[in-house]
Amino acid sequence: MRRKVNDLKPSLPPGVYEPQVIDDFGDVFGILLAITGDGYSYKELNDYVDYLRREIELVDGVGKVSVTGTQQEQVFIEISMQRLSSLGISPQTIYGILETQNLVTSAGAVRIGSEYIRVHPTGEFKNVDELGDLIITETGSEGLIYLRDVATIKRDFKEIPDNLIAYDGQxxxxxxISFVDGINVVEAGSRVERRLQELKEQQPVGINIGVVYSQPTEVDKSVSGFVVSLGQAVAIVIIVLLFFMGLRSGILIGLILLLTVLGTFVFMSWMAIDLQRISLGALVIALGMLVDNAIVVVEGILIGMQKGRTRMQAASDIVTQTKWPLLGATVIAVMAFAPIGLSQDSTGEYCRTLFSVLLVSLMLSWFTAISLTPFFADLFFRNVKTSTEDADVDPYAGKLFVWYKSFLEFCLRRAWLTVITLVIMLGVSLYGFTLLKQSFFPSSTTPMFMVDVWLPEGTDIRATNATLKELENKVTQDERVAFVSASAGKGSQRFMLTYTPEKSYSSYGELIIRVNTFEDVIPVMSKLSAMLDADHPELEYKIKQIMLGPSSGSKIEARLVGPIRQSCAVWRRMWLRS
Structure with a gap:
């Protein structure tokens, strides 16, 4: 790709910038830091950031460190036209002399003995002062005239920057900071944080390091929360089993559940599936289904023992009768999630571990139900005494079973009424779905949201930055706001997988706003939207929360293919109708 693009450079029309092949757009910087310095010049701040970058790159697990907001340094030569005229020197003479300086050109080579030595000419400018010593006297003129005699030379940053970044108004x-593939981001983040603490001693007074986003911290919080939820769910299932199935049966099925979850963790490690939000969520979803197979087998063993069968006979009977029906039911449950795992789009890529974990856990539950459950049932029910009088007792003679049997007989005798009722209930359910907010991926619980701001086309980036500063000052007056990070000219670095930074536009700006708690996100967003509508009607803006899954830039997107004039006409009609 690079070679083909470079081959096309000579055929590009004059004035076109050289094309760039960007192959690292997929990098995700799990830690995004903002370096500020009260009273420090931009050059001093940049020097410290360069030192910090080199130190962080040495931390184990860090794959790449990228710095944004840097400005291009340039040498400014301000020529006095009056002085040139008095000396009789044309500006083209200076332009021509400057174009021939600091060029890497071949000066030939010479053979000395058996060696072939290339000649490298010297005379490059080492600093700005040496540039002032450049002789610009034309041929035939008397005396020596230097560039410093007719021009003011200084070194400074680019007058019109490409990107301006602010953090809390500074x-x-x-x-x-991005991490290498396959590493534990929590551990790598701890090493980075520890290294930053060690560098505090060399950190100049007044330099502050703010954390815009820390993936290790957020991952640790979310995984810890999911682990707690998983433990609570397991405990609830076991308590319910103890309450409805008795002490022995409840403990037995709870043990099978724990072994199934443990086996799922083993397979997840073998399949290189990390403990993350999707994989742990899959376990929570599957938790209720993991005990179904074991419940069927345990209940069948108990009923067989009540009918006078031995433990081994009862276990053999129920496993032989139900192993294939249970496998079929398990496969059906797995296939219900197959469209998510086998999808080829970004949604399938994001949620593939959901299907993988469900597949492994449910198939393990079937295996443990027909193998481990009879084994443990033989141990747990060893002291359970059964009498021959219980062989003729109907195990389904309880009130709940009698009522349920009567209800089934009522429905079967009135089959058409039952079908019509079910169809009506299905219709009501489908209508009820229309009243719910439809979103495949919910928003993240991270107390952060972003604001994209577009000024009129052609707005200078410095005017865009001034507008962002005004908005930032208004936003930070709210006590619920923790900090605001602003970026003018383009979006921030891609600090999470679901975030797509905006390309470079001088009229574009972005605000990253973090609030104290997740409950403050919606109120602060609503307040900010009302303020933008009232005080800044000239702005186009979009306020968006952080999403848990992949999302496009807009709710509705359309692509028009065809001649430009016809496409514009179609787009105009669509816009007017909307």
Whole structure:
């Protein structure tokens, strides 16, 4: 790709910038830091960030460190036209002399003995002062005239920057840290944080390091929360089993459940599936289904023992009768999630571990039900005494079973009425779904949201930055706001998988706003939206929360293919109708 693009450079029309092949757009910087310095010049801040970057790159597990917000340094030569005229020197003479300086050109080579030595000419400018010593006297002129005699030479940053970043109202540089593939981001984040603490001693007074986003911290919180939820769910299932199935049966099925979850963790490790939100969520979803097979086998063993069968006979009977029906039911449950796991789009890529974990856990539940459950049942029910009088007793003579049997007989005798009732209930359910907010992926519980701001086309980036500062000052007056990070000219570094940074536009700006708690996100977003509508009607903006899954830039997107004039006409009609 690079070779083909480079081959096309000579055929590009004059004035076109050289094309760039960007192959690292998929990098995700799990830690995004904002470096500010009260009273420090941009050059001093940039020097410290360069030192910090080199130190962080040495931390084990860090794959890449990227810095944004840096400005291009340039040498400015301000020529006095009056001085040139008095000396009789044309500006083209200076332009021509400057174009021939600091060029890497071949000066030939010479053979000395058996060696072939290339000649490298010297004379490059080492600093700005040496540039002032450049002789610009034309041929035939008397005396020596230097560039410093007719021009003011200084070194400074690019007059019109490409990207301006601020953090809590101060000029900042963003440092993005990405990790190598397959590493534990929580452990790697701990090493980075520990290294930053060690560098505090060399950190100049007044330099502050703010954390815009920390994936290790967020992952640790979410995984810890899911582990707690998983433990609570397991405990609830076991308590319910103890309550409805008795002490022995409840403990037995709870043990089978724990072994199934443990076996799922083993397979997850073998399949390189990490403990993350989707994989743990799959376990929570499957938890209720993991005990179904074991319940069928345990209940069948108990009923067989009540009918006078031995433990081994009862276990053999129920496993032989139900192993294939249970496998079929398990496969059906797995296939219900197959469209998610086998999807080829970004949703399938994001949720593939959901299907994988459900597949492994449910198939393990079937295996443990027909193998381990009879074994443990023989141990747990060893002291359970059964009499021959219980052989003729109907195990389904209880009130609940009698009522349920009567209800089934009522429905079967009135088959058409039952079918019509079910169809009506299905219709009501489908209508009820229309009243729910439809979103495949919910928003993240991270107390953070972003605001995209577009000014009129052609707005200078410095005017865009001034507008962002005004918005930032208004937003930070709210006590619920923890910090605000602003980026003018383009979006921030890609600090999470579901975030797609905006490309470079001088009229574009972005605000990353973090609030104290997740409950404050919606109220602060509503307040900010009302403020933008009232005080800044000239702005186009979009306020968006962080999503848990992949999402596009807009709720509705359309692509028009065809001649430009016809496409514009179609787009105009669509816009007017909307």
């Amino acid at each position: 000029q900042a540089l963003n440092v993005g």
